Amino acid sequence: MTAIEVVAMTKEFQLGQIVTLKQSVSNVLRTVTGRTPEKPERFKALDNIDFSVQSGEVVGIIGSNGAGKSTLLKILSGITAPSAGAVRVRGRVAPLIEVGAGLHHELTGRENIYLNASILGVPRRKIEKLVDPILEFSEIRPFEDTPVKKYSSGMKVRLGFAIATNIEADILIVDEVLAVGDIAFQRKCFDKMEDLILNQKKTVLLVSHNIRQVQRICTRVLLFEYGKIVADGPTQEVCQTFFEQSDRIIYDRASPVWGDFESSDGFELLSLSMTTPDGQPLRRVHANEPVEIRILYRNGNPLVRPKFGIGVHTSDFLYLTTYDSRDEIWIDEVGPGEHEAVCRISRIPFTPGIYSLRLGVSGGGVEKRIFYGENLLNFQVQGDERHRNVSGSEGLVLLDATWRQLA
Amino acid sequence: MSHVKAALRLWDYRELLSTLVWKEIVVRYKQAYLGIAWTVLKPVMLMLVFTLMRSFIGIDSGSIPYPVLTFTALIPWVFFQEGVALGVNSIVLNAGLVKKIYFPREVFPLVSVLTKMVEFCVDFAVLLGLMAWYGLSLTTQAAWLPLLLAYLVLTTLAVNLAGAALNVFYRDVSQFLPVAISLVMYASPIIYPLSLVKRVLLVSQAAGVHSDLLYFLYTLNPLVGIVDAFQSVLLRNQPPDFSVIWPGALFVAMLLPASYEYFKRAEHSFADVI
Structure with a gap:
């Protein structure tokens, strides 16, 4: 039986504020003077969507922010x-769009149920029969007669989740809510969801940015992009498409223009590039492969005892590593002109994702900073699926390790 | 016709309605020390002011003591005025629910009006005390009261529904409507009895040839018929005077469906613009 059917559905929003008197007057003037009146811009949040969900299906909905999920x-x-x-x-649909949205702060927990x-x-x-299981599940029994405004945020969310999952709806619509409460309660929420899905055969729609959650719960996934469904199929397949797509977006967004840097003493960075050991330029690097980082610069003044340092940071500026040329480049003076320094990395030790380079140059009789810049070169580390780093939870650094089973 | 169906479907939501009414009332008085006493304050204050005013203007209230007469008029008036003020804001105030969950949105303005029933009952009890003080008592004519109350509810809804929907798009409405409504008070027989208007317009034809037309326009205000009927059935031991009620009732009969129609049309975009 079909639980949800969507046919050629489009949702448009008007951009900007609602029409005010000022705009109306100016539009009337424009019409009178023969110019075209300003029409509010429209934005298609969903663009000609078709899909259907059979009852008992558990469908994940993924996509980047603003995709229309x-x-x-x-x-x-039915809200809009x-x-x-x-x-x-x-x-009957039980929406869990922001758990606890319907809670009223002046009412007690019991009254809110x-x-x-x-x-x-x-x-x-029926509600009378549900009150006890809900109080039990949400663990707020001691506070049932306390106004909700005195609850902690965790208690509110627990109560909201417990109400929505206990009312025996046919279709459960869940928006990013499984990450509620502490670890123990998240565990409980998961078990509850699995019970609803596996034992009670409820139809579930789950919107989440947490792909691992989707992978664990859903059998089918819809991938949205700019208001359109770009993939619809088995979970693993669609999730893989999504990973590739989001890596591409980040990579494309990584601008070739250098980030923030400061430079003095007539030092000019001409280029910073990443190449293979035999000099082929690279911007996608395979994990555990060797690369070289080439620094091409021009100095107007003689450079005394130059020292170079490169570092790698994530897109949110977590410094992962730094390596400088101390004891490796030892030149008393580099004459004015164009020069190149190279740093060879024998193995890229990062999990797949997008990273960025920073560079510092110092020199002089009394050492001082000549150049410093961050976010200078974005590069993508690619890797096997087993190295995939889902939302940073697998860590960032790859170990050079192997497993063995003894006896 | 579809909207008649929609209105009938509200019956399925009766439990939600009663729960929301109960919520409104509980929430309103939960952290107020004087609690329900506040409800009486407004009509009693107005009654005192009017009584004081009358002592130097001189308004003929006939055989009925003026404070009782004006308090009886204030009961439906305050119900209407506050029902509208609350109802117009009802959708905007419940934005949290409107954006998260669907049920027929007319539940909100309806709840605003129904909530006022509680105040109505309290005010009515005060009236009974006031009547006893002046040696008056209820007669069998009071049996009209439920019917009059139902008419009052419909009248309030007629303004409420369209007002609440409009207010979602233009918050000016919640500024403008209460002011406009408070002016309607002077166009209703609250400070003065209806008999005074009848005497001026119908008997002495004070406005010349236009007197009858003016009187008709005056009675087009549904509150005129309602207030007069309240006074008749509670104080004068008379049935409601339908010759006063019908123009207003006709007006409500046209306004209410139009108002509901507009509300149902606007309903779909509430969540988008609120």
Whole structure:
């Protein structure tokens, strides 16, 4: 049986603020004077979407920010209407769009259960039976008669999650909510979700940026990009597409223009590049492969005892490593002109992802900084699937290690 | 027709309605020391001011003591005025719910009006005390009251629904409507009895040839009929005077469907613009 059916659905939003008197007056003037009036710009959050979900299916919805995922969930739960196309949803929908949204701060926990459950359409008699399991699950029993405004944020979220998952809806719509509470409660939420999915065969739509969560729960994934479905299929396949796509986006965004740097004493960085040991330029590096970093510079004044240092940092400026030329380049004076220094890295020890280079140059009789810059060169480390670093949780550094089983 | 169906479907949401009404009331008085006493304050204050005013203007209230007469008029008036003020803001104030969850949005303005029932009952109890003080008592005519109250609710909703929807798009509405409504008070027989208007316009034809037309326009305000009917059935032992009620009732009968229609059309974009 089809639980959700979406046919040729489009959702447009008007950009900017609502029309004010000032704009209306100016538009009237424009019409009178024969110019075209300003029309508010429109933005397609969802563009001609088609898909259907069978009951009992567990579908993940992934995509980068602004791809239209949350808009889709809002339309499916009836909060907002599509601009064009049709949407059919069979059965009661429990939306978990921001858990605890329906909680009222002046009411007690128990009162909020009544309020929320009746908002979700549960009859009074049924609510009475649900109160105890909900209090139990959310672990707020001692505070059931305390106003919710005195709850900690974790307690509120627990209560919200417990209400939404206990009301026996047919379709559960979940938006980034499994990461609630402490580790122990997250565990409990997961078990609850698995129970709903595996034992109670509920239809579930899960929107998440946490791909591992999607991989664990969902059997099918829809990948959204700029309001369109660009992939729809088995979880592993679509997730792989998504990884490649998001790496590409970050990589493309990495501008060839150098980031912030300061330079003095007539020192000029001409180019900073990454090459293979035999001099082929590179911007995608394979993990564990050797690379060379070439620094081409011009100095107006003689450079006394120059020292170079390169470092690698992540896109959020976590410094991973630094290596300088101390004891390796020992020249008393480099005459004015163009020169090149090379740093050879015998193995790139990072997990796949996007990284960036920083460079410092110092010199002089009394050592002082001549050049310093960060974010100078973005590069992508590619690797096997087993090295994939999902949202940083696998770490950033690759070990040079092997496993053995003894006896 | 689809909107008639939509209105009937509200029956399915009766439990939600009662829960939300209960929530509104609990929340309003939870952290107020005087609690429900506040509800009486407004009509009682207004009654005192009017009574004081009357002592130097001189308004003929007939055989009924003026404070009782004006307090009886203030009960439906305060209900209407506050029902509108609350209802117009109801969607915007519940933005959190509107953006997260769907149920028919007219629940919010409806809840605002129903919440005022509690105040209505409290005010009514005060009126009974006031009547007893002046040696008046209820008669069987009071049986009209539920019907009058239902009409009052519909009248309030007629303004409420369109006002609440408009206010989502233009917050000016919540500024403008309460001011406009407070002016309606002077166009309703609250400070003065309706008999005074009848005497001036119908008997002495004070506005010449236009007097009858003016009187018709005056009664087009549904509050005129309602206030007069409240006074009739509670104080004068008379049934409601339908010759006063019908123009206003006709007006409400046209305004309410239009207002609801507009609300249902606007409803879909609430979550987008709120």
